Amino acid sequence: MKKGNRSFGKILMAVMILFFYLPIGYMIVFSFNEGKSLTSFTGFSLRWYRHMLESGDMMEALYTTFSVALIATFVSTVVGTIAAIGLSKSRKIVRNLVEQVNNLPMMNPEIVTAIGFMLLFITFRVEKGYMTMLLAHIAFCIPYVMLSVTPKIRALDPNLADAAMDLGATPWTALVKVIVPQITPGIVSGALIAFTMSVDDFIISYFVTGRGVKNLSIMVYTMSKRVNPSINAISTLVVVIITLALVLINVVPLIAARREKQENTRKRRVLPWAAAAATAAVVLTVVLKLGGGSLDRPFEGQTLHLYNWGEYTGENILKDFEEATGASVIMENFDSNEQMYIKVANGESYDVLVPSDYMIQRLISEDLLQKLDPELINCMDLLTEDVKNLPYDPGNEYSVPYFWGTVGIVYDKTKVDEKDLKEQGFNIFLNEKYKGDIYLYDSERDSFMMALKALGYSMNTENEQELQAAYDWLVQCVQTMEPEIVTDEIIDNMAQGRKALGLIYSGDATYVMAENENMGYYMPETGTNIWSDAMVILRNARNPKLAHAFINFAASYEGAYDNSSYVGYTSANQEVMDTLYGEGGDYEGLNSYMPRSGNPMDEVFVYNEKTKQIISKLWSRVKIAASNA
């Protein structure tokens, strides 16, 4: 029986280790993939590593992760050790109380702790960013350090410090020379736990960060919506670093122990620590070296904070802008206007934002934007008349258009009957023929637009019964059609032909159609949303001059061409639009690239506080219904 158990155990262990390492191995293999796919390996290449090294964003995230972890570990180890020593001499009631308080971050769900920190920083108007992330990390690391140091202190002879002081040591010397050496193992393991917790943290960092400061976790979370093999490359790099450090920690002492049989515990315990620190230091210097380079440029050393949609900038525009001006750009991405609004309304400072029409109207009415300085803006003549002087900002006093387009249905011509589309319009999303084969888009405004248009109402309706009807339409859809509710994931998935139908923004459709010729784009005759997104400058922008320079750059032919040809959205720059749509252009003749004109049912969103709130609430209910379906 015992033997049988052993071999069962061996098999279990083998399967389990395979399970643990399978995704890691898969990731490493696909980081060397030539193609973009995450499922088929097409050939060996280092292109994703090159991409990673060139992407300032990723290296910055790596730097933030490790620098925050190192500082937080150091501070929390020192503070935690001192506090633990102090507490051991405090009254019992104090000790128990602090223990209870320390349990808070360890015993609470992490998201609750995270929200606590976020509310704290916002209530006291501390600007969220690197410092707040660091403070939060220190705060949740200290309890772990104390947890591992305290038992070691308890095990000490309480008279030790007294004895040292009787022999003439000052309290400080007694502490450093007598107590600390005795509890070093506890301190080291506490520090290691703190470091692990900090490096791995996502939830807390995600809620307390701001101004585009990202660690690795936040970066993966915000970037993971589209296939991006660079994530595999940077992950592989992390795997290599961590494995090296761990091997050093574990192997070096083994070798040392073998070499000199007589025990010298202290040395052994310090070694792994030193090894980890050395590895980390090497990583830091490598990462830091990647910055640098200085010439005589107008905005040398300044920083632009850009808050833009995900997948909304070209491959080179930020780098080109940095090279031309000497400034550096920190970009943060959002998924929806609403998400962006919450941050902005809570006083976070950005220089340039790219919201949509109705949101610009709201930001203007709430006095969150500053007027553009006409002296500094030289790009208006380059833009198409179609997107200038729109009702949300007559005269373009606040905004310079960036992209524009429509909302429609992307469909797989091989799976969808075009007659269904023509006859049913948006109601095709209720056609059970396509059950389990559709994507909805996680945008409250455009989901309600779809439902309202399907029902023949105006998308700007303020009639609550019509809104309720639209809500019922959406609930019926999520309950009977098994849709997947996505955001940018739709782009790669439709390009791969994974589903038959999806609600999509025209620009994403353009990209999908350019990648996969089986895909089509349809705008229902019952009308759709003609939207435009424009660049604006926040009232609390730190560097409005640089913001103006960026706006001009992004609207110029070079900037706009890079943006539009890379992401597929229709440029506001007339010449770029003509080039890309015209003969030989990247998007020659694609109906999604040229926004429709002349359908009287098409509308532009108008901001209305009350309907916004209703729609917002109802949409989160729709998602809950989808989840419970």
Place this chain on the structure above:
Amino acid sequence: MKRFSQLALPYIAWAVLMLVLPMGLIAVYSFMEHGNSVIPFSFTLEHYVTFFTDPDFLLILWRSIWIAVKTTLLCLLLGYPAAYFIARSGEKVQNILILCITIPMWINMLVRTYAWIGLLSEGGLIQQILSFFGLGDVELLYTEGAVLLGMVYNFLPFMILQIQTSLSKMDNSLLEASADLGATPRETFRRVTLPLSLPGVINGITLVFLPAVSSFFIPKLLGGGQYFLIGNMIENQFITVGEWNFGSAISMIMAVIMMLLMMLVRKVEVRNQGGKEE
């Protein structure tokens, strides 16, 4: 001597500011009518009433707890034999196996979860293997199964390590004594090994259940946008809907439920230790 106790004072101040106050703020926000500013404060129970009177919200809460329970059970089922095997191995093998289990834990959770997307997606490795067995058409990614898999994958090491620690602390002579006194291996396991490993099991359950119930990036990455758990609901309230008061109320509800569960677990632990001493 007494002077050392003053060393704790700065930390006490810090802990009040950074650990107690945030929880207090969540409580205050959750009882506040509307808006994101604490002054002026107007008391309401509205958010709690909304939550508890809505079947949809309760269903989400229930589903979050249920999937966390399933995760915990699976981790226990897989983790216990593994931990037992490790603890029974020789010291060298033990160290290597523990290292094998620890290394993935050092690699960012998000990154490891992201890797599953490629494995599970259509045409990915897992589906290819399944289709080899004639099960090709199963949809894997963006299902509850994927979420469960992601959770077990991320949290199983906690369980193994906790149980292994308590098993390896056990004195081997106890097993010998039990055998000498005529117990079958099965009896020995049930009456000696299992009770002695219980503290590890309980710690493991805590360490798995707690993050599983509140996780929001695993459901989001592997379950898709239409898969909502209570953690996603909180995130959504704070990041996109902007109803911070309601979000705070959900956070409070979750914190209280967790606290109650933890107290329950502690009680089991205490009772068990009491039994041991008899």
